[in-house]
Amino acid sequence: MKNILIVATLFTALTGFVSPSASAAPQPVDQTDPQALIKTATQQVLDEVRTQSIAPDDIPRIRGIVDRDILPYVDFRRTTQLSMGPHWRTATPAQQQQVMEQFQLLLIHLYAGALAQLRPDQQIEYAPMRNAPSDTDVVVRTQAQTSGKPVEIDYRLYKTPQGWRLYDLNVLGAWLIQTYRAQFNEKIQEGGVDGLIQFLTARNQELETAKP
DSSP states (O other), X not given: OHHHHHHHHHSBTBOOOOOSXXXXXXXXXXXXXXXXXXXXXXXHHHHHHHHSOOOTTOHHHHHHHIIIIIGGGBOXXXXXXXXXXXXXXXXXXXXXXXXXXXXXXXXXXXXHHHHTTOOTTOEEEEOOOOOOTTOSEEEEEEEEEOSSSOEEEEEEEEEETTEEEXXXXXXXXXXXXXXHHHHHHHHHHHHHHXXXXXXXXXXXXXXXXXXX
């Protein structure tokens, strides 16, 4: 779970596309270049941490960051769909929406904890891109320098008419979608899609109650 917290630091998701202050205009993000998108997004969250530390229990602020600065560049529907696998097709539109909302809230809680671990001097290194101009699905490889061993973080994006969109990421060999797919499948096998919704809802309530 610690690795997932690191994942959430830059994703969301998941990823923090944050301006230095609430009144400042966000830095333009080049959505035509996947690596440039990740670089700009990552720098903005580091700028936010340098300006004002983020408390892990400040969920309203975290949600504001996600809604304003993350979701425009993340295809969370795709993330949820791939995490559910074939069960997505058997879920009703209402169930799909509920799973997305609860899954997003879960990642926001994890993201909040991860933000508190960021240091103002956090350094991110980027590996050269290996994709061809014709590729529509790419991985941006990065390495976060910490006080201990460097942490490798890979971002998977796909190309849309509106630009590149993030939908999965990997920390130390653990892809977010793959990690949650196994858990989602187990819960659906036990109690159907409604069972998964109940599990996610209960988990989010536990995390909310655990806040100081």
